[in-house]
Amino acid sequence: MKGKFGTLAKKELMTYINAPLAYLILVPFTLIASFLFFRSALMLGDANLRPFIELLPWFLVVIAPALAMRVFSDEQRKQTIELLFAHPVSEWTVVLAKFTGLLMFFVIFLLSTIALPITLIFFGKPDAGLMMSQYLGALAIGAAFLAIGMATSAYIASAVGAFLVGAAISFGLILLGLNFVVLMVPGLAGRVLAEMTILPHLTNISRGVLDLRDLIYFATITGVALAATVLKLAERKVAEKPAERVKLLVTMGLILAVGVASNVVMYDYPIRLDLTANQQFSLSQGSKTLLRELPDRVTVTLYTSPNLPGPMQATLKETSDRLKDFSRLSNRLIVKTVVVDPAGETAQEARQQGIREVQFNQIGSSSFAVQTGFLGLSLQYGDKQEVIDFIDDAGGLEYQLSRLILKLTRETQTKVGLFMNTSDFDYTQVNQFLSNQYEVVTLAEATTDKDLVDLNSVVVIDDGSESTSTAAAMIKSYFLNGGNGVVLANGVNIDQQSLAGTKSTSEFLTLLSDWGVSINQDLTYDLQLNEAIALGQGATRYILPYPFWIRALVNGDNVPWRSAVNSAVLGWPSSLTLGQKDGVTLKPLLATSTAANQLTEDFTIAPDQVKSLPPPSGQAYTLAALVEKGEQRLGVVGNTTLANDNFLENSRENGVFVANLIDWATADPILLAIPQKSGGRTVFTFTSPTQVQLVQYLNILVPPVIVMILGFWWLNRRKRLSLRVYHLDNEVKGKAKS
Numbered sequence: 001m002k003g004k005f006g007t008l009a010k011k012e013l014m015t016y017i018n019a020p021l022a023y024l025i026l027v028p029f030t031l032i033a034s035f036l037f038f039r040s041a042l043m044l045g046d047a048n049l050r051p052f053i054e055l056l057p058w059f060l061v062v063i064a065p066a067l068a069m070r071v072f073s074d075e076q077r078k079q080t081i082e083l084l085f086a087h088p089v090s091e092w093t094v095v096l097a098k099f100t101g102l103l104m105f106f107v108i109f110l111l112s113t114i115a116l117p118i119t120l121i122f123f124g125k126p127d128a129g130l131m132m133s134q135y136l137g138a139l140a141i142g143a144a145f146l147a148i149g150m151a152t153s154a155y156i157a158s159a160v161g162a163f164l165v166g167a168a169i170s171f172g173l174i175l176l177g178l179n180f181v182v183l184m185v186p187g188l189a190g191r192v193l194a195e196m197t198i199l200p201h202l203t204n205i206s207r208g209v210l211d212l213r214d215l216i217y218f219a220t221i222t223g224v225a226l227a228a229t230v231l232k233l234a235e236r237k238v239a240e241k242p243a244e245r246v247k248l249l250v251t252m253g254l255i256l257a258v259g260v261a262s263n264v265v266m267y268d269y270p271i272r273l274d275l276t277a278n279q280q281f282s283l284s285q286g287s288k289t290l291l292r293e294l295p296d297r298v299t300v301t302l303y304t305s306p307n308l309p310g311p312m313q314a315t316l317k318e319t320s321d322r323l324k325d326f327s328r329l330s331n332r333l334i335v336k337t338v339v340v341d342p343a344g345e346t347a348q349e350a351r352q353q354g355i356r357e358v359q360f361n362q363i364g365s366s367s368f369a370v371q372t373g374f375l376g377l378s379l380q381y382g383d384k385q386e387v388i389d390f391i392d393d394a395g396g397l398e399y400q401l402s403r404l405i406l407k408l409t410r411e412t413q414t415k416v417g418l419f420m421n422t423s424d425f426d427y428t429q430v431n432q433f434l435s436n437q438y439e440v441v442t443l444a445e446a447t448t449d450k451d452l453v454d455l456n457s458v459v460v461i462d463d464g465s466e467s468t469s470t471a472a473a474m475i476k477s478y479f480l481n482g483g484n485g486v487v488l489a490n491g492v493n494i495d496q497q498s499l500a501g502t503k504s505t506s507e508f509l510t511l512l513s514d515w516g517v518s519i520n521q522d523l524t525y526d527l528q529l530n531e532a533i534a535l536g537q538g539a540t541r542y543i544l545p546y547p548f549w550i551r552a553l554v555n556g557d558n559v560p561w562r563s564a565v566n567s568a569v570l571g572w573p574s575s576l577t578l579g580q581k582d583g584v585t586l587k588p589l590l591a592t593s594t595a596a597n598q599l600t601e602d603f604t605i606a607p608d609q610v611k612s613l614p615p616p617s618g619q620a621y622t623l624a625a626l627v628e629k630g631e632q633r634l635g636v637v638g639n640t641t642l643a644n645d646n647f648l649e650n651s652r653e654n655g656v657f658v659a660n661l662i663d664w665a666t667a668d669p670i671l672l673a674i675p676q677k678s679g680g681r682t683v684f685t686f687t688s689p690t691q692v693q694l695v696q697y698l699n700i701l702v703p704p705v706i707v708m709i710l711g712f713w714w715l716n717r718r719k720r721l722s723l724r725v726y727h728l729d730n731e732v733k734g735k736a737k738s
Contacts, residue, residue, distance in 0.1 A: 004089050005097045012101025016067070018718055022105065023711035025066055029059060030112045031704040037116055038696045045531075045551065047124030047682040049134045052116060053206045056138055057174055057199065060145045065166030067105065068149025069159045071098055072233070091234045095226055099150060106142045110135060112707060115699050123695065124682045125556065125566055129275035130208040137205035140218040141198060145170045147225035154232040173198040173221075200314055208276035213262070220259025227252035270321045278677050280395070283325055286673025287402040291329040295409055299380040300326070300401070301336045303350040305373030309360050312375055318394035319375075326401065333405075340374045353378040356389040377401070381408035386436075396656075399676045403437050406670065413439035414668045417451070417458040417485075419475065421506075423465035424496060425644035433659060434459070437671070445471050452478045457633075457666040458485035460511075463640045464493050464504030472507035479634065480514070486635040486665045487511060488643060491521045491574025492603055501572065501603030512636055515627050516579035516586055519638040523603050524575045524621050525613060526550045528595035528686055531569055533607060547613065548572050548605050550592055551683055552623050554657070558587035560626070561660045561675050567683045569651040571641035572605065575621040583629055589661075590624035590637070594687055626664075635661045653681060 016022045033052060040051035120126040149166040156162040176197035198221075201214040231248045274282040302323060304316055320337075327335045340346045351357065355376035377388040379401075386404040391397065407413065416438040420427060434440045443451055443458070445468055452458070458475055462468060479485060489508040492501040503521040510518045525547035533546045550573055554566045568590060575598060578586045595616040627634035641647050648655045659676045686692045 005093055005100075008089070008094060008097030009100040009104070012071075012098045013104045014101075016102070016105040017108075017714065020711075020715060022067070023707065023715075025063060026109060026112060027704045027707050027711075029063060029109065030707055031700065033059065033113055034116065034700045034703060038699060042684070042692065042696065045681065045683055047120045047126055047684045049116060049120070049126075049131055050206065052113065053134045053138060053202070057141055057202065060142055061167055061170045061174065063109070064106075064142065064145035064170060065149040065152070065163045068102060068146050068166060069153055069163040071102065071150050072153040072229075073157055073159045073162050091230045095150070095229050095233065099147060099226060102146050102150070103139075103143055106146060107139070110138055110142075112703055115703050119695060119699055120682075123684050123686055125685075126682050127208065127277045129277055133208045133210060133275045134206045136210065137202050140205065140215070141202050144173075144198065144218050144221040144225070147222040147229075151225045151229045151232075154229045203314070207281070208274065209281040210273040210275065212271040216259050216262045220256060223255040223259070224252060227255055270324060272321075280677045283329070283398060284402075284674055284677070286670060286675075287326075287398055288329055289673065290402055290406055290670070291326060291333060294330050294332040294405075296381070297332050297334060298405055298408065299334045299336065301338055301353070301378045301380070303338050303340055303346075303353070303355045303374045303376050303378065305340050305342070305375070307371060308373050308375065312360070312373070315391055315394050316375060319377075319391055319397060322394060322397050322401070342372065347374075350374045350376070353385075354387040354389055358390055379404050379408060381405075384408050396676060399659075399674060400436075402674045403671070406674070407437065414456045414666055414671065415439045415441055415454055416662070416666060417441045417443045417455045419443040419458065419460045419462070419468075419471055421445075421462040421464070421466055421468050421471075422640065422644075423463060424494070425463075425641065425646065427461060427644055429645050429648045429655070430459075430461070430643045430658065433655075434662070437663075438666070443471060443475075449474060449477065452483070456484065456668065457662070458483060459662060459665075460485065460487045460489065460508055461640050461643060462487075462489045462506050462508045464490050464506035464509075467505070467507075469507050472511055475508075476511050479512070479632075482630075482632050484633045484665045484667055486637075486662055488637045488640045489519050490572070490640050491519050491638055492523050492572065494572045494603075494605065499604070499606040501605060512627065512634060514581070515584050515629065515634065516581040517625060517627060517634075517636050518577050519636070520575045520577055520598075521600070522574055523548060523599040523605070524550065524573050524592060524596060524623065524638075525599070525610075526552075526592040526596040527613070527616055528688065529553065529567075529593045529683060544607055544610075546607055547610055550596075550623070552590040552592060553683065553685065554590060555588050558589055558626060561664055561672070565653045565656045565660075567681060568642060568654050568657045569647055570623060570637075570639040571647060573623045573637075573639035573641075575623060576625055576636060576638050578622060578625060585628040587626040587628070588622040588624075589626050589635070590622070592621045592623065593685060594618050594620050596621050631667070633665045633667055635665050637661075 033055065036055055037049075037052045040055075041047065044051070117126070117131050120131070145166075148169050149162070152166040152169070153159070153162040156165060174197070195217075198217075201217045204211055204214050227248070231252060234248060272281060274280065300323065302319065308316060323335045327333050338346055338350070340350050347357075353376075355374050355378065357372045357374060359372050376390050379386045379388075386408055388397075388400055388404070414437075416434055418431070418434060418440050431440075438456075441451065441455060445466075452474065455478070458478060460475060475485070487508055489506050489511075490504050491509060493504050494501045501523060508519075509521070512518070527545075527547050529551045530545050530547045531549040531551060532543045533549065534543050549569060549571045551567050551569050552573070554568065556566060570590070578588065580586075596619070597614050597617045598621065599613075623639065624635070624637040627636065642654055643658050648658075656676045663671050663675070684692075686695070
């Protein structure tokens, strides 16, 4: 660093590096952050930095004011501030240089957590762009809180007082965004309050998308705080020059005004940079082509209530942004927004359009109240209509909206046959998905060849509860003639009452044997990659890992569609046997970890007996596969629970996986160009409980120890240097005498 600015920034940075207090803050931060991260990440089974980013604002409420409290309060206490400004430097140079040095030390704080992303890379398949975005969000909120801490340090001579006020202001920016606060402020004021708080903006960035509005928000807070600092430091100069004070006030006002105005303008014209690997927040090429080639006008009406709570406000904002992306691509797509008056005609209109009315809490002055609201979309094309009755998550909105527009504007629909033989579970959501995307032909045991004519693909869901020999023969004939399809079948029938299983007699287990694939009559379990279930009643409830509910890994090398999903949950799955057939390409799609094994007899599935299961075989078992023969496409899964309502509701990844699998098998090029891109969990791929414990303790203990060792070495070196006595050598002494 050169020049006055660089010299001051370096001096500020070295002030922290040379101070024991910095290490007293850094070591506990690294220790506690790693501990809480792994406690949350391992419990959720999610190899993502999200737990760390969610905890970071609460750490920074204390850490940022603690780091910044002495920046100017010490200068005032030691009366060195006059000496500082005796040099030919401006207040802006001093403030920006000190802030730069402080921010550089905060970067060191973030670097102390580098073991977390390294662990995710080694034991998971994280999205590199997402992790980069999360650290950029951490840097943005850190800069804002540090700037606030500097401002309080300038205004309050006491370091303790500056710390307390800085922490209070930072906590207030977080508090404003909490649900119970937002719920107390209805209408426009609530929406403004939600935009002022810091957490939604951090959440947006940490999802993997850099929205210019969020960046301007953080820049505005940081800029206003720094301008306020300059205003305080310059008051000795402006006391006799009112015009200078006015200039500083105008500068601070301009920073605030530009930030607010930019956010208002960009509300209608959002500018975003999508850093996610699968471009989750960008329109796919299929959606762009669809919108540019609309044959006639499509009207999309957004129905929303003015008093939505905080989380739904965030969903509304993301929905509005996505609709703007759509409307910019075609002047034939008309987007309207209807703000629903609960007691007016618009509420009746929304209900008539099929928009669902949902309930949520509203906090009054002394009690909770239940209110209703709307957040849904109605699509109109000529005399045809489609509805998204409620938007609970805007992550998959592009997929839903584009598919519905395609369904409305297409003259002929893609036909999919659906054969279901199930008893214990509901599959309503699969039915709804298929009917929203395709023209569904229901197949039954009495299926004939005529029922299969003109079908683009056939979807089979068979739990083996009843004989299906006739339908199986007809569907196999359809496949032998080159038809596409997806087969989900159980190798073992599960009785949830007796918690036992029996071998399935389903004819679909060997339906694809001519292609080299068969579903085995076994129960596969995984002692490492599995879901937890809650047992007990009332207050005596506990959670246990359940090996028969496997979180199977998606083989990313074999996935032909674009998706962030890398796992899916299967309950009581059976393995597949993959052979070799001429002209047939088999691609394993879902597999267990190597900590898995199988039961081929005595299918006892009680959770309290899992400890008696045989140890892992050291082999990974295939649970799903793709079959390709020429242009024919077939998908096989040794499990039906993957697609039942319970598993789809509790595992978002399952819905994305099933949707993409069926789309792939249907082989409609237009539909394939509009994939379901919603992100899912990135699972840890540990091979044993010992490895889990080792990685956890290494991450929790090693970084703080390294910081302690480096801090002790550096401070000790500084101490030795300060005690060193400078001696002139003989040659220099001789010259001095002469």
